[in-house]
Amino acid sequence: MRRDVFTRLPIFACAALIAALFAANLWNFAVGSEWPKLRIRSAEPLWGVPGPRPVPWTLDDFLSGETQKAFSTGVGQSMPVFPIAVRAKNQFLYSVFSASGAPDIVVGKERQLFENFYVQEFCARGGVSDPKAIDEWAGRVRDIQTAVEAKGKRFVYLISPSKAARYSRYLPAYAPCPSVRTGTTEKLAPYRAALDSRGVTYVDGASLISAAMPEYSINLFPRGGTHWNYLGSAITVRELSHALNKDGKASPMPLYDFDWREKEEAQGTDRDLLNLLNLLKPDARYPTAAVAGRNEGSCAAAPKILAVGGSFLVEIVTNLVEAPCSASVDYWHYIRTAPGKFSRMRLLADRQDGLREHRVETDEDFEKSFANAQVVLLEENEAVIANMGQVPDLLAAAAK
Numbered sequence: 001m002r003r004d005v006f007t008r009l010p011i012f013a014c015a016a017l018i019a020a021l022f023a024a025n026l027w028n029f030a031v032g033s034e035w036p037k038l039r040i041r042s043a044e045p046l047w048g049v050p051g052p053r054p055v056p057w058t059l060d061d062f063l064s065g066e067t068q069k070a071f072s073t074g075v076g077q078s079m080p081v082f083p084i085a086v087r088a089k090n091q092f093l094y095s096v097f098s099a100s101g102a103p104d105i106v107v108g109k110e111r112q113l114f115e116n117f118y119v120q121e122f123c124a125r126g127g128v129s130d131p132k133a134i135d136e137w138a139g140r141v142r143d144i145q146t147a148v149e150a151k152g153k154r155f156v157y158l159i160s161p162s163k164a165a166r167y168s169r170y171l172p173a174y175a176p177c178p179s180v181r182t183g184t185t186e187k188l189a190p191y192r193a194a195l196d197s198r199g200v201t202y203v204d205g206a207s208l209i210s211a212a213m214p215e216y217s218i219n220l221f222p223r224g225g226t227h228w229n230y231l232g233s234a235i236t237v238r239e240l241s242h243a244l245n246k247d248g249k250a251s252p253m254p255l256y257d258f259d260w261r262e263k264e265e266a267q268g269t270d271r272d273l274l275n276l277l278n279l280l281k282p283d284a285r286y287p288t289a290a291v292a293g294r295n296e297g298s299c300a301a302a303p304k305i306l307a308v309g310g311s312f313l314v315e316i317v318t319n320l321v322e323a324p325c326s327a328s329v330d331y332w333h334y335i336r337t338a339p340g341k342f343s344r345m346r347l348l349a350d351r352q353d354g355l356r357e358h359r360v361e362t363d364e365d366f367e368k369s370f371a372n373a374q375v376v377l378l379e380e381n382e383a384v385i386a387n388m389g390q391v392p393d394l395l396a397a398a399a400k
Contacts, residue, residue: 127184138194147398160312224274231289233315293323309379342389
């Protein structure tokens with residue numbers, strides 16, 4: 001009898017484990033929507049995975065299968081083992097096949113990570129531009145500069161780089177890339193010409209990064225990130241400061257330079273894609289940079305900067321805030337949600353509190369941010385240049 005019990009212990013243990021998981025799933029599903037803090041959860045939640053949406057219970061949803069789909073998804077995500085199961089699957093794909101388990105991430109050569117959007121945009125470049133659309137866009141940027149300068153402020157426009165475009169040598173060999181085959185990978189020449197013809201003060205950060213790459217011992221984009229590292233952004237901040245001081249007039253933003261050292265382990269935005277890959281053992285030991293900014297000349301007060309653009313401004317803003325003449329930055333971050341549609345959030349940055357989200361983000365607040373600024377920095381990434389919402393919004397605020 002005892003021997004039978006002993007031999008059946010593994011069966012009893014498995015049954016107990018299944019029962020415990022079943023009970024935990026029932027508990028999580030019961031409390032998940034009303035009391036999410038009571039859920040039993042993994043010690044390390046998944047990055048970038050939205051929670052289950054409420055289950056629709058209408059007849060139309062049931063007949064279309066939406067009720068069943070939402071219910072099964074919710075049950076699956078409520079399981080305490082769900083995060084580790086996802087990480088185990090993603091680790092297997094990454095380690096064995098150098099493939100991504102995240103639909104929006106591409107694993108390139110030497111385990112370089114790319115956002116799929118930037119890869120698709122780069123590989124679809126055809127060398128044909130719409131002169132009328134570019135002229136209209138450049139005209140709006142020029143109108144912004146005119147309105148900004150008429151109010152006694154400084155203005156500079158920034159084109160930020162795409163990792164897929166600047167480090168295309170790391171794109172996966174299996175992925176077809178027509179623009180490389182046809183030699184139509186560079187798209188910025190007509191945009192620069194349009195800005196030059198209108199006298200717009202701008203920095204082409206994309207071309208600047210390409211020119212600077214041979215001068216440094218590490219890449220200016222991190223292996224596990226989609227954004228430039230702090231070295232790449234510091235090179236650009238230096239150029240921005242010169243653009244704002246080039247006419248000899250007094251500028252609230254003094255000239256910027258920097259020192260840097262190599263770091264062996266990535267943190268923060270230097271590993272944003274690596275985090276989203278959700279691996280069991282993410283390897284963040286790859287070269288990146290720590291930057292110490294310095295200003296040439298003194299500043300009577302911290303420059304007040306309105307920064308309007310996308311996510312590539314995060315590193316720019318951080319470098320400006322951490323420089324000796326620590327800027328106070330009002331950063332309006334624009335996110336493309338669908339073709340022609342955008343959302344925005346407001347972040348404030350200074351040396352004391354760092355970068356923090358601010359919940360107030362109405363058009364009236366945007367206009368107040370513009371009114372309080374001494375320097376206006378407008379940014380667009382080369383992948384979406386002339387197609388973002390910050391240009392018309394800033395034009396509307398500047399024109400008032």
